[in-house]
Amino acid sequence: MPAGRGIATITLVSGHSGRTGPPAPKSVLARGLSLLDTFSAGEPELSLAEISARSGLPKPTAHRLLGELVEWGALERCRPGHYRLATKLFRLGQLVPRHRLLREAALPQLEELYELSHENVHLAVPDNLYTLFLEKLTGKESMAIRSRVGGRMPSHCTATGKVFLAWGGRDRLRRIVDAGLPRLTPKTIVLPGLLHQELERTVARGIGINREEAEPGVAAVAAPVHGERGQVVAALSITGRSHRLDVDRLGGLVRAAANTVSATLSSR
Template identity: 35%
Template sequence: MPRTSEPGRTVGSRLLEVLFVFQPGHTALSLADLVRKTGMPHATVRRLAMELTDFGALDRRPDGRFTVGLRLWQLGTLAPLTESLRTLAQPFLEDLYTALHQHVQVAVLEGQQAVIIERLSAPEAPELVSQVGGRLPLHCTGVGKVLLSHGGTELIETVLSGELREYAPRSIVAPEVLRKEIADCRRTGTATVREELTPGTDSVAMRIVNGEGRVVAALSVVVRTDSVKHQAVLPSVIASGLGISRLLGWRPGVKVRNS
């Protein structure tokens, strides 16, 4: 049964469903792709896609495939959290990049995943599985573990009781081990990951805290395994995380909240 027949479905919800099938790695979709991914009737999807194109939320390429339009991108840049974070974090990311010539990124929590909102990458740095706007699992990435550790008891229990996918041979999927790492991360604000998401890639991450003591993002450096010592990278990552946090209003006397 098409989902358009479900009770309570509005035109607005159907428009949003068409828009949100666009994801990193799936940025150009045909009408058939949209129909398959939304589960809605062909005629309905075609009408919605053309309305979104007329409005500028989608663009239609000469080959007939649809991409996210300029007006939608402009709207996304107005999101207050991500835009202010990107702006404030940029000088620190540039300094880390200049010093280390590795991937340097900032991510925020959305649901049960980490979303990358900014990244600087050196040409010789290792290839990563996700780009800016992409999503990362919480249990096996540096930024993910920082965000999970400070995301509150409900999030932690939901993630640890769910499917903990083993992305690589060194992925940590034992809940009792992850609980220990979460406790350590809450205490230090940092997380270190060794080849848990991608073989040959490590990351060192630090929390970013606002003036209320709430962890709003995580900063990490992603390096090729054995290319640098983690303890050599950690002080710079910590200093950058503290610097961004200060710009967001955090001060040493403000207690960091874990929810």
């Protein structure tokens, strides 16, 4: 990264607004979308009460809109009073051109990284305050971890998320800090100043490193994928047992793979 760019000049100020929940959206479309946004990878199924509380909508309004989303095919009822995302959303997601091109460009490199490491290998993209996993390769020798395709994890405690924060500009970093830095493990960085220092090291190294910050016993290393204008559009990562993950060796491999993906995207 050229001198003077990145996160080195950012001054972090933690500024929680004190709000207990999101404001209720006003338009019918926004309300329907807010219901879909309540679902997460860790909780694929939610009750009406949970959806109402998370969206900020009254139960009668949420119930009516949930019925319309079920009829359209975005949701399905899995048991009385409970809902989960339906396959129509998955089909629509596969049509996103940018993500499809990323997966096509990255898959050969992901396969090579897996053969070299036999660890979990990911392709991720930034998704608001999170890192979203577009692809994951794993095998019988790989450690079982929380991530899954289509799942999201917080940015401040994941290797791919640190890549997006380190190269994502001051606005993304400030939004992360203002939203709070939840502690997932005893090693999660939860102080803004320490996170700032970690992101400066990420830029200097050219790779993001997670040392048991998202899951106990799990470490990861990630490198940025650049688009045709030089912006970071994705990240590749290798994740495995912290006691055996050779960060120096695998960091070089994942960085070389990410550079190859960047070149492929530029050529297209």
